[in-house]
Amino acid sequence: MAREPRDGGRDRGRGREDREPDDGIIEKMVSINRVAKVVKGGRRFAFAALMVVGDQKGRVGYGAGKAREVPEAIRKATERAKRAMIRVPMKEGRTLHHDVEGHFGAGNVILRSAAAGTGIIAGGPLRAVFETLGIGDVVAKSLGSRNPHNMVKAAFDALKSCASPRSVATRRGKKVSEIFGRREAPPAVGTPSPTEEQPNA
Numbered sequence: 001m002a003r004e005p006r007d008g009g010r011d012r013g014r015g016r017e018d019r020e021p022d023d024g025i026i027e028k029m030v031s032i033n034r035v036a037k038v039v040k041g042g043r044r045f046a047f048a049a050l051m052v053v054g055d056q057k058g059r060v061g062y063g064a065g066k067a068r069e070v071p072e073a074i075r076k077a078t079e080r081a082k083r084a085m086i087r088v089p090m091k092e093g094r095t096l097h098h099d100v101e102g103h104f105g106a107g108n109v110i111l112r113s114a115a116a117g118t119g120i121i122a123g124g125p126l127r128a129v130f131e132t133l134g135i136g137d138v139v140a141k142s143l144g145s146r147n148p149h150n151m152v153k154a155a156f157d158a159l160k161s162c163a164s165p166r167s168v169a170t171r172r173g174k175k176v177s178e179i180f181g182r183r184e185a186p187p188a189v190g191t192p193s194p195t196e197e198q199p200n201a
Contacts, residue, residue, distance in 0.1 A: 027078055028052050028128040030062075031148040032070065044068075050148055051077035052125075053085070054132030058093075060159070061085030062129070062152050086156070088133060089164035092116075095137040097165065102158025107150030111158050112139040125151045133159075 030050040036043045047070045054060035061084045065076025091097045096113040109126065114137040120130050122140035125148045130138055142151055169176045 024055055025053050025082065026056055026132045027081075028132055029074065030125045030128050030152060032073070035066070047073045049073040049077045050125075050152065051081050052128045052132050052152065053078060053081040054129075054134065056132065056134035058090055058134060059085050059087050060129060060133040060156075062156060064149065086160060088159045088162055089167070090135060091164075093134070095135060096162055098162070100158040100161050102154040102156070102161070103144075104153035104157050105150050106145035107147065107154035108142070108144035109151060109154045109158060110141045110143065111155070112141075113137075114139050124148065126155055129155050129159075 028051070030052055032047060032049045034045055035048050036045050046066055046068050048064065048066045049070070050062070050064050051074060052060065052062045061081040063077045063080030063082075063084060065073045065078075065080060067073040067076060089097060091113065094116065095118075096111060099110070099112045101108070101110050114121070116137060118137040118139065120127055120135065120138055120140075122130060122138065123142075126140045126142065129152060130140070140155070142154075144154070145151065165176050
């Protein structure tokens, strides 16, 4: 049997930040964990990686991979994440259209749209999801499990329920202006509002 060349995996250990994929996909490692399997004669160690990928233009995906070496686990997780990418509608290309809540197992996250200049107010796994997705203004809060897998899956459950006003209008057979409704004009300066009490005559 021919042996595999020793230099075949020369660049497998290169950091993820040093490589830029040709297809414009950004890769971020959320977590990596060493796992052990007890077998006859001892324990076999392996590595489990959780990756998030996105094009920063509204598409994002996640994947998990396990292998005997770290680079191989990252490669498996990245390939699975690219195959499971979803598209998320964004408002003005920077935030969500509306607040959403996602659940997965013990994970529970709340994602809220934010004004321009707010930034990404989220930590750990959720921040990686928003950075690869391309959202610049969002407020996220995790109320359940702190496990990275549960948090990421709960975030994707919330993102899948996001809808744009155009898609809602098409589903209801209405115009976008009818979805938002008419906004009342502010009262003129010096004109008492209907809620103010009128003085007794």
